[in-house]
Amino acid sequence: MKLNEFLPGWLNSFLYFTLACSSIVFVEPSPYDVLLMILIALMLKKMIPFSMELPAPMLLLIIFITCNLASLYFAKDPVHGLNYSVITFYLVLTWICIGSVVSIYKEKALETIFNGYVIAAMAAAVIGLGSFFNLFPFSDLFMWSGRIKSMFKDPNVFGPFVIPAALFLLLKIEMVNGREKVKVWMFISFIVLSLAVSLSFSRAAWGHLVVALFIYFMFFKGNINKRIGIIILLILSSLPILYFVMASTDLVDLFHERLGYQEYDNTRFDKQKESLEAALIHPLGVGSGQSEMMFNHSTHSLYVRILTENGFLGFISFIGFVGMSMLTCFRNIRKTEGVYQGYFVVILASIIGLLFNSFFIDTLHWRHFWLLLALPWCTVDSIPKQEGGVYESHTIHYKDG
Secondary structure (H helix, E strand, C coil), X not given: CCHHHCCXXXXXXXXXXXXXXXXXXXXXXXXXXXXXXXXXXXHHCCXXXXXXXXXXXXXXXXXXXXXXXXXXXXXCCHHHHHHHHHHHHHHHHHHHHHHHHHXXXXXXXXXXXXXXXXXXXXXXXHHHHHHHCCCCCCHHHHEECCEECCCCCCHHHHXXXXXXXXXXXXXXXXXXXXXXXXXXXXXXXXXXXXXXXXXXXXXXHHHHHHHHHHHHHHHCCCCHHHHHHHHHHHHHXXXXXXXXXXXXXXXHHHHHHHHCCCHHHHHHHHHHHHHHHHHHHCCCCCCCCCHHHHXXXXXXXXXXXHHHHHHHHHHHHHHHHXXXXXXXXXXXXXXXXXXXXXXXXXXXXXXXXXXXXXXXXXCCCCXXXXXXXXXXXXXXXXXXXXXXXXXXHCCCECXXX
């Protein structure tokens, strides 16, 4: 039996548990980090096969890491810079590990990863919403100035984290025929996740969700009648929530405040301009993790940080890597049908949403960013003709299987 036809039971369970723990990140290292480091160690021990189908993205990441290390020569605080580069290198290793697993075990690994991720997102959303409405003891631990942060350190990370799970549930709602009770629970879960994003009061997360939904509806051609029904249900479900928000003066004020221009936005844009000017003066970069040291402020932009800290070559290699991952995902969308096409649409929409988010927030060290960038490398070659709409019946043919 070929590798892509059989995902070992122990690896399936371990992968599911790892992803199910991925929202517990208020401690360092997180449970997700510990479990992934075990997976990486198993790969180094050759207990998990390493995929040789990733040479081009690997080359770009090697160039990016080299630029990270080379830029440390110019670092104001090389010790902090080295620590920052080590975290980046670890996240690259997680990409290699997850990328190898999905490249070899294909759709079976994708299903396990998505199912575990939904558990993590739902746990974070339920804890966050329960804390928002003060239903749990120690609710303040999961809040940040009236905004949900759940088991994350920042609401701006919590909001984007749950969006891929919301898209995945939307896909399942569209694809499942019959099983009405299951669809109802999926629909409720989608509402819960969407509400959690809203109450994170993260402007970037709001934009992220809108962009991701737009990409999803544009690329995934579901049943039009079913989709219209889902949209109507979403609108009807939103009415009582909207009424509750409008009835609360505090919530209205907080939404109004977050939708408006913030005083610190001027500082943010000034520091980004200062960072870009520094990038022109230091084309090899000022050193990984040095933005806060040099400008007394975060860049609040993935692109500005990489260009400033790792130089033009580091920026080009990273953008090339991300672009190659998106192109691979788009090719998979064109080669697949049914629910597995939907998987790749969810991945593409989530990545594009995160790239939008990255204009306003530095996402380089977000664990789920690197996870999503690994999933497109579940490369496919061809598909069989499909009938019906029940997702359990769909399969994919691969070039080596």
